[in-house]
Amino acid sequence: MNADQKAARYEEVAKEIAAVIDGENHVIARMATVSNILHHAFDHYFWTGFYLVDPEKPEELVIGPYQGTMGCLRIPFGKGVCGVAASTRETQIVEDVHAFPGHIACDARSESEIVVPVLDTAGELIAVFDVDSDKKAMFDAIDRKGVETIVKAAFG
Template sequence: MSAPDHRLTAEDLLSAATGLLAAEQDPLANMANLSALIFEALPDLNWAGFYLYRADASALATIFTLTGSTVPSGQPVTAQRLTEAQSDALLVASTRGELVLGPFQGRVACTRIAMGKGVCGTAALSRATQRVPDVHAFPGHIACDTASASEIVIPLVLSGRLLGVLDLDSPRKDRFSSADQHLLETLVAAFLATLPVSA
């Protein structure tokens, strides 16, 4: 599957994304439309989409034990209530989760990615953008699509909590520039700004 030939400028892409996000409150719908918009707007992509962070049961148990919380399921514990030692333990607990495939455009993708594995798992674990000019030189790269040659992954972090990552792949080496990184991080920030702090 290839993206259409029509491309948008960076300004047009930000404007279109802002319009989409203002018109809809459902995060899943917004992720689906952002994936499609990015895939249409940026040249030389073979995949654009989201992976969502899911903590495993033992990590969730650790989180609630650390806080002594009885917060009902589905309502997150805020980092502001944790001591420094608890925050450190919470970070360790969060490494036991995984990334699960979310809305995307492109070929069939890997469904689950362990924290710290591949470019997506590394971005999620480090909570830092990973811009990889040659994925074949990246230790532990996960080849969901063998056509991919370069990749950029931006973590989705809201109020100190990891929600997932935005992942873009290209069949061209060194496809993603620092300007692309800035643009995509701006798009992610705009998306995160639409979410309630308790999302």
């Protein structure tokens, strides 16, 4: 898939997700739908899902709806790619997760990753959206724009 095809696919998927979640207010249902549709839309998606901010432990993420192999159950803020995205509230794109300081290997087959902070309508962090690939350097600016656009439309 070339860059133009990938960008067009993200636009199609964004419309599909918006149509499916229209009128659904439950955040877990929305997350399950986003992770499912995106996971099946792209061949380079190996693990696709959410880590939610734990209301009882606000500096920790807990596994949420996902597609793929087993995920880590909990990730502290600042640890691994997801924890860094949560603490900085900035999207992280990592070409080689094994070179990322403090990487948490939930599945050793993961090679590259993108993690997007999920903010609610008040601008509060409620989760991070994590996508792993089993190939190196699979995420770029097109993925960033596509995923950030979908997450903002679904939760922001």
